[in-house]
Amino acid sequence: MTLHPKGFDLTLERIRKLLSRLGDPQDRLPPVIHVAGTNGKGSATAFCRSMLEAAGLGVHVHTSPHLVSWHERYRIASKPGPGQLVDDDLFADAIERVAEANGGQPITVFEILTAVMFLLFSEQPADVAIVEVGLGGRFDATNILSDPAVSLIMPIALDHQAFLGDRVELIAAEKAGIIKPGCPVVVGAQSEDAARETIVSAADRLGSPLSVYGQDFQAFEEHGRLVYQDETGLLDLPLPALNGRHQIANAAAAIRTIRAAEFACPPEAIEKGLQTVSWPGRMQRLSSGRIVDAALPGAEVWVDGGHNPGAAVVVSETLAELEERFSRPLFLIAGMINTKDPLGYFRVFEDMVRHVYAIPVSGSEAGIDPVALADDAARAGLTAQPAIDVYQALDLMAEDWKKLDVPPRILICGSLYLVGEILAENGTPPQ
Template sequence: MSVAGSDIVLNRLLSLHPKKIDLVLDRILRLLGDLGHPERALPAVVHVAGTNGKGSVCAFTRAMLEAAGLKVHVYSSPHLVRFHERIRLAGHLIDEKELAALLEECERVNAGKPITFFEITTAAAFLAFARHPADALVLEVGLGGKYDATNVVARPRLTVITPVGLDHAEFLGASLAGIAAEKAGIVKPGVPLIVGPQDDIPRDVILRRADALGAPVGVFGQDFFAHQEHGRMVYQDLDGLLDLPLPRLVGRHQIENAAVAIAGLRRVGGVWAMERAIEQGLKTVEWPARLQRLTRGPLVEDAPKDAEVWLDGGHNPHGAVAVARAMADLEERTAKPLYLICGMLKTKDAEGFLSAFRGLARHIVTIDIPGEDASLGAGALYDRARAAGLDAAPAEDLEDAMMQIAAHARIDPRESPPRILICGSLYLAGVVLLENG
């Protein structure tokens, strides 16, 4: 089957089983049973839920385990450019032909019964993971936790809950306690749980659930700590202190995410916790569109001379605060006027997101997310930016947005070249990576 083969099957599955979200486990369990229960034949599973940082924690965990010489499967979502990014088999992205064959197998076995797109594609991923030998599977929750299609592994080796905040309210509700309860649905009896930085309400909900199930817990800020000191990362837990290189991923929040990954590996112990591998993983970790510096491509060429161009896929207020803090840290080191190019989905708290940049961003240019029906219009996003107290203007597309920023930057030629952040959506980030080569 050609490279486009998996796309053909995916498009057919999307038309038959729309990309809707219906949080129950009955359908995925039925299909997995018909497939022979591949979820029961997986390597040691690290199951990761949370509102922000779960993808980064998965990336750190994978990098550190691979640095220890282990073979690691990874399941993550959404993808940025192509669907096969979601499934990594023992260090390599799944082959297009194998992906297409697995999707067709799941489609055939499902036999037209009701199922969502995420459920049937998750079943295909579990088939792949069960059929390829590996030492570990880093399994990222899609949405929520309790009723997410990934939550079918009876006894993972480790569970992790990264910071919980308000997002996906249309599916999880607008209560922080309720969202935390959904995330805590991945906690399993007797299985170690690592809890990332949390506000009081979600932390209490998660810890009550862990206590009820007898799950041993490690909590950031209580059982383990991390901070930056003299250009190094210092990690400490009850077993001692590690003097480590700063993570390759940019931002103070990535020190916290790295610490969560380290705490999990040290809780498991053995080869998973080798200090040399932890150090190497911090240096080699990759996670596109998370404060990623773009250094070449058409967008960089269209930017003002010597401008910095950054890309981040964060899309909720909690994530925006972390990104804004990282931009402020860059400003302290090298002062440059900050400009934003922002596109967001209709379902997101755009005003809350943009408020994080008040007093930091010089100007914001709003755009539609190309090819995304659920995109908030550039004009509507402009209104949200103004409501957040920011200077803003709408643009037709990315190219027009960059031209507007270039015109702005020319107003005072004595200023430093600008720092430009493209942000607001993983879907926008995917478009940028695709169009920018």
């Protein structure tokens, strides 16, 4: 298909020409928080949005990929109250205008969608726009932004190596490509020193004011509360509504980002934002729906779209915390695509998981065959078997493990595409 030559085609020339024909809408946005990173950028985006909206600001939000509907990529500011997913008429009109401006020239789908975002966000009123990078940073279509209020770079790990490089410092250099001369930069918690040093070096080279987690700001849990600290002092806050200890560092990065951009967001808004934040498909418990009804009676059903070993680590840590509070046997229902590292992903769960059911990812042509995925899980030291879909996996679980003393904890995981399918099938799509 010549109109969309590749799923990813990393260059800024096409998007620059297209936006020029649209009147350069990227130059007419409200102040922008530009967010990159391998893991945690969606959570940080959600925290920023929740806190800023709690402060009464109108916030546009761009995220990718979507889980169920293309509309999820565009949340349009609404005052008073939280932003809403773009409505059909506004979305259709923007797509039509972008397609007309493109005039049939070769372009990727993500470039079209990014141009739609810039058009929508430039024409609808807002106080802030949060723009999440799609892939990498330096050559991502969103990086046409020239003067962000702040650039936030979340944890870097190995992912998309074919496009970004096979060493963490190479990937960090691509992510650091969103840093602009003189514009503030916030660096979230980095597990790899090489990643942090690469980002810091890039910011120093461009004269960009820098805030680094663990050095200029930090957060920790104390007596069931979140304590945030920077040079201005301490904030005593509630723990985030998002599950997992890693969300403490993600929340801290969001707080520092809001402060670095000098948005008006008092402590009470930060507190409310932590309590009301929502980020579907990331360690999300499903409390009702068709898939929940099909599970063993009393089972907990969770979904998580993390798909690389780094994401698996934080998921496993979250599950370990749940295990401490209430012990349940853990089962995985997993589907992955062939650009990921299934062996590295499954190895993280060794000694934690009772059994793995491998299922297809029907929403992607790159889905790994369940037989091959079950073999990967077995090579990682887990017992595993394939199933044709999530319902067969649940039926097999009910048959093979009906004598469990305690109802199981089931994690459906390995791919955002899979999680999107599950949320749609369950009848609980993102709102």
